[in-house]
Amino acid sequence: MGYRYLSAVDMGTNSFHMIIVRMNDDGTFKVIDREKDLIRLGSHKGEGLSLITEDEMELALKSLKKFKALADFYNAPLRAVATSAVREAKNKDEFIKSVKDNTGIKIEVIDGSREAKLIYLGIQYAVPVSDKRVLCFDIGGGSTEFILGDKGNTVFAESVKIGAVRLTKNFFPDFKVNHQAVIDCETYIEKSIMENKNIKLDENYEMAIGSSGTILATAGLIYSKKTQKIKKKINRFTFSREQLFSITEDVLSKKTVNARLKIIGIEAKRADIIPAGLLILRKIFNLFNLQNMVVSENALRSGIIIDSLENYKNG
Numbered sequence: 001m002g003y004r005y006l007s008a009v010d011m012g013t014n015s016f017h018m019i020i021v022r023m024n025d026d027g028t029f030k031v032i033d034r035e036k037d038l039i040r041l042g043s044h045k046g047e048g049l050s051l052i053t054e055d056e057m058e059l060a061l062k063s064l065k066k067f068k069a070l071a072d073f074y075n076a077p078l079r080a081v082a083t084s085a086v087r088e089a090k091n092k093d094e095f096i097k098s099v100k101d102n103t104g105i106k107i108e109v110i111d112g113s114r115e116a117k118l119i120y121l122g123i124q125y126a127v128p129v130s131d132k133r134v135l136c137f138d139i140g141g142g143s144t145e146f147i148l149g150d151k152g153n154t155v156f157a158e159s160v161k162i163g164a165v166r167l168t169k170n171f172f173p174d175f176k177v178n179h180q181a182v183i184d185c186e187t188y189i190e191k192s193i194m195e196n197k198n199i200k201l202d203e204n205y206e207m208a209i210g211s212s213g214t215i216l217a218t219a220g221l222i223y224s225k226k227t228q229k230i231k232k233k234i235n236r237f238t239f240s241r242e243q244l245f246s247i248t249e250d251v252l253s254k255k256t257v258n259a260r261l262k263i264i265g266i267e268a269k270r271a272d273i274i275p276a277g278l279l280i281l282r283k284i285f286n287l288f289n290l291q292n293m294v295v296s297e298n299a300l301r302s303g304i305i306i307d308s309l310e311n312y313k314n315g
Helices: 054-074 084-088 092-103 112-126 164-171 179-194 213-227 241-253 274-287 300-314
Strands: 005-011 015-023 029-038 078-082 107-109 133-139 144-150 153-160 207-211 238-240 292-296
Touching: 005 054, 005 300, 015 054, 015 300, 029 054, 054 078, 054 092, 078 084, 078 300, 084 092, 084 107, 092 107, 112 133, 112 144, 112 153, 112 207, 112 292, 112 300, 133 213, 133 274, 164 179, 164 274, 179 274, 207 213, 213 238, 213 241, 213 274, 213 292, 238 241, 241 274
Parallel strands: 005 078, 078 107, 133 207, 207 292
Antiparallel strands: 005 015, 015 029, 133 144, 144 153, 238 292
C-alpha cells in the first residue's frame, strides 16, 4: 500500500470526527490519534437541514484545516465522507468547493444506504459478529441507519431522516421538553420508520448493536446512573430495555438544558439534543421489540478505513 498511516473524517450533522490509524502487518489497524469538533451543520436556518450557514461553513473549514494538518503530520492520506446535512443542503456544491479551495480536501458525499453499509463494516471491527445475524442501529444528528447484517453481508441497509439534531430543530427548538412535543416527536419517528418498506421489524437476529453519539451517550448515562461513576470506554457495554426506559424518563423529566446538565454522566455538548435522541432509541426498542443492546464504539470512521484498505488491495 505504501502508507503506514491512514486518516478518516466523518463529517456528520452534529459533529466532525477524525481518526488517524497505524496499519499493522497483519492487515489490522490501531487508532493512534483522534479529533472531534461540534459543528451542527444545517441546524440554524431553513427547513430541515436545508442550508449550511456562513458561520457553520466557517466552523467546518476551521475544523477541516486542523484535521488536514494532523493528517499531514502523520503523512496519512485523508478521506473525508459527508452524510445527511451535506447531502441535503441546497448550497452543497458551494460548501464542497469552499472546502476544496481552502483545505485541499475533496469531500465524498455518500447516500444513506452507503453510509449504513460503511457503519456495518466499522461495527464488525469493534464487536465480533462477522459470523452472526445482527440488527444494527446508528443514531446520528441528521439520520438514523438501520442495518440487518448476516455473516458480513447486508440483508438491508437503510437510512431514515430522523436524527437528534434534526428532530430537536423540528420539535424542541428552544431545547425545552414538553408533553405535546414528545408525543408529536414520537409519532413522527414511528411514521418515518414505518414508511421505509425495506426495513423489516420482524426479522430473526442474534444480537442488537448500537453505535454513534446518541447511543454511546445513552450507554454512558446508564452506566453512571448504576455506578455513580463516569465510564470512559464503552465498547461492548450492554444495556437493557428497562435501563433505557428508566434513563429516558429521567432525562425527559428535566425540562431544560440546565436541569439536564445536573444528570451524572451527561455530555455538556449533548444536553440540548439528548431528549430527541433518546426518543428515537426508545421507539426503536419498541418497534423491533429489543430486550438488550450491545454498544459499538466503532461506526462510520472505522468503516471508511476498512473500505479504504479494501480499495488499496483491489486497486
